[in-house]
Structure formats: C-alpha cells, structure tokens
Amino acid sequence: MGNKPDRVVLIGVAGDSGCGKSTFLRRITDIFGKDFVTVICLDDYHCLDRKQRKETGITALDPRANNFDLMYEQINALKNGVSIDKPIYNHETGELDPPERVEPNHIIVIEGLHPLYDERVRSLLDFSVYLDISDEVKISWKIQRDMAERGHRYEDVLAAINARRPDFEAYIDPQKQYADVVVQILSTNLLAEDKEHKILRVRLVQKEGVEGLEPAYLFDQGSTIYWTPCGRKLTCSYPGLKMYYGPDNYYGNEVSILEVDGQFDNLDEMIYVEGHLSNLSTKYYGEMTHLLREHQEYPGSNNGSGLFQVLVGLKMRATYERLVGVTEKVAATV
Numbered sequence: 001m002g003n004k005p006d007r008v009v010l011i012g013v014a015g016d017s018g019c020g021k022s023t024f025l026r027r028i029t030d031i032f033g034k035d036f037v038t039v040i041c042l043d044d045y046h047c048l049d050r051k052q053r054k055e056t057g058i059t060a061l062d063p064r065a066n067n068f069d070l071m072y073e074q075i076n077a078l079k080n081g082v083s084i085d086k087p088i089y090n091h092e093t094g095e096l097d098p099p100e101r102v103e104p105n106h107i108i109v110i111e112g113l114h115p116l117y118d119e120r121v122r123s124l125l126d127f128s129v130y131l132d133i134s135d136e137v138k139i140s141w142k143i144q145r146d147m148a149e150r151g152h153r154y155e156d157v158l159a160a161i162n163a164r165r166p167d168f169e170a171y172i173d174p175q176k177q178y179a180d181v182v183v184q185i186l187s188t189n190l191l192a193e194d195k196e197h198k199i200l201r202v203r204l205v206q207k208e209g210v211e212g213l214e215p216a217y218l219f220d221q222g223s224t225i226y227w228t229p230c231g232r233k234l235t236c237s238y239p240g241l242k243m244y245y246g247p248d249n250y251y252g253n254e255v256s257i258l259e260v261d262g263q264f265d266n267l268d269e270m271i272y273v274e275g276h277l278s279n280l281s282t283k284y285y286g287e288m289t290h291l292l293r294e295h296q297e298y299p300g301s302n303n304g305s306g307l308f309q310v311l312v313g314l315k316m317r318a319t320y321e322r323l324v325g326v327t328e329k330v331a332a333t334v
Contacts, residue, residue, distance in 0.1 A: 050094025
C-alpha cells in the first residue's frame with residue numbers, strides 16, 4: 001500500500017445478486033487502479049450462516065440475517081483511518097471463516113445487498129449507486145446463466161426468483177431511493193418482442209442537488225430530448241439506437257434521466273455519442289470511449305450498461321478528487 005490515505009472516500013454499490021455488480025466493480029478498479037481501491041462484500045456481515053438460514057427460514061436478503069451494528073462500526077472505523085478485523089463469509093461452505101485484517105485505503109467500496117439499508121452506514125457514504133434490473137431482464141439473464149452454466153431447469157430458476165421476491169421487494173429494492181445514481185436495465189422499446197433480452201434499454205437516473213455531482217446531459221441541460229443518432233452519419237444495424245434525456249421525479253427527488261436504447265456496433269458510434277454528451281467528468285475528449293474500448297470483453301460494453309457504468313465511475317472519480325483536493329501530492333508521501 002505504501003502511503004496511508006489522508007482521507008478515505010467511501011462508495012456504496014447496491015443491487016440484487018446477478019445484476020452486474022462484479023463487472024461494475026471491475027470498471028471502477030480500472031479507473032482508479034487496483035491498489036487504490038479496497039472492495040468489501042457485505043455478505044461478510046451475515047450473522048446467520050447458510051445452515052442457520054435454512055433452519056430459520058430467514059433469507060440472506062432479510063436484515064435479521066445481517067449484523068448491521070458491526071457493519072456500521074467497522075465501516076466507520078475504516079472511514080476514520082482505523083484498521084479492522086473483518087469477518088469473512090465463505091460462499092463455498094456457507095460458513096463464517098476467521099476474520100481478516102483490512103487496512104484503510106484511498107477508496108473503499110462496500111457492495112452487496114444492503115449498503116444503503118442502514119441509515120448509519122448510508123450516512124458514511126460519499127457516493128452511492130444502485131443497480132436496478134427489471135424483472136423480465138433479471139429472469140432472462142438468470143435463466144440463461146443457471147441453465148447454461150449450472151444445468152438448472154427453467155421451472156426451478158423461476159421458482160428460486162419468485163421465492164426471493166417478497167424479501168427483495170421489502171428490503172433491497174427500496175434502497176434505490178437513497179442512491180445518488182441509479183442504473184436501470186430494462187427491455188428495449190425498439191423491438192416488439194425480444195425474448196432473449198439481447199438488446200437493452202438502459203436508463204441513468206441522476207439525483208439533482210447532490211453536492212459535487214454534476215448530472216451528465218445530452219445537448220441542452222434541463223431540456224427534454226429524443227435523439228436517434230443513426231442516419232447518414234452512422235450506419236447502425238437493426239434495430240438501431242435511440243437516446244433520451246430529460247428531467248423527472250424519482251421517489252420525490254428531482255432527477256435527470258439519460259437513456260440509451262439499443263447497441264453500439266462499432267467505436268465510431270460510441271465516440272460520436274460521447275461527443276454529444278456533456279458533464280461527463282472526463283479528463284480528455286474520448287476518455288469514456290477509450291475506457292470502454294480497453295475492456296470490450298466485459299459484459300455490456302456495446303450498450304448503455306457499459307457506457308453508464310463507465311460514466312458513473314468517472315463521477316466517482318470526480319467526487320474523490322473534490323473530496324481529497326486533487327492538489328494532494330501523492331508523490332511526496334511515497
């Protein structure tokens with residue numbers, strides 16, 4: 001680690017399992033550098049192991065299966081520059097392993113089902129994002145993954161999702177109202193039917209009035225814009241590409257919405273779209289496209305999910321730089 005950070009910046013990434021958190025975390029780490037970021041999976045704060053959950057019928061989504069007091073105490077310690085001995089939940093065995101020492105770092109990301117659930121933990125966060133996948137896309141993704149990789153039957157996958165739904169709706173989903181930014185993944189409006197959900201419509205919900213968060217916009221800030229960037233300048237393959245930008249209300253908060261429906265066939269389209277967006281928090285023209293280019297193998301790199309994950313990563317960087325004051329001379333402390 002070398003230099004101890006003067007300030008720990010804390011980021012929360014919330015969402016259900018299988019909603020793309022791991023890809024998003026890789027994109028964040030790519031922007032900041034691996035040594036700069038420590039990721040804490042909040043599953044480590046389960047107070048009931050798999051066997052106990054089975055016996056009691058309490059799921060991992062239920063707050064009763066998680067130790068929020070310890071979570072708050074330890075995250076607060078890290079934010080104040082103090083090392084912790086963090087518990088470890090072993091996903092293989094479903095049991096709790098001996099704790100590990102975690103040192104403060106420049107950026108600490110807490111990710112999982114409940115980063116925005118407990119208001120004490122929430123109050124520590126410097127930036128928060130919720131990944132919100134619509135039901136039909138979630139089911140489609142899970143079915144493709146579980147049937148292909150794990151040999152599960154369609155009925156079983158559906159039953160597992162339905163069994164989780166009451167707890168998801170009670171404890172996980174409501175957290176999105178607290179997030180600075182929500183990334184919504186929805187079915188496309190470009191096709192009458194898209195059973196496989198290969199084409200996605202992705203919306204970026206950006207809260208207004210958050211200190212230091214400048215919502216990205218298309219063409220003209222505060223206007224409502226529908227844009228089809230295909231035509232003579234670009235040849236988008238069927239079913240094309242559509243974008244939307246406009247003000248909205250979300251859980252009683254004023255927000256700006258940016259939406260991309262469809263996918264990018266090649267990089268010329270991505271840089272063309274980037275050129276028409278403002279407030280991206282990039283350091284140079286084309287940086288967002290460059291970051292997507294670097295890891296084209298990541299899921300979602302050719303649609304709005306990759307684009308908005310990178311954009312949110314850039315917003316996190318802007319938040320970090322504002323909080324630490326970019327004049328901080330890292331070299332001097334090495």
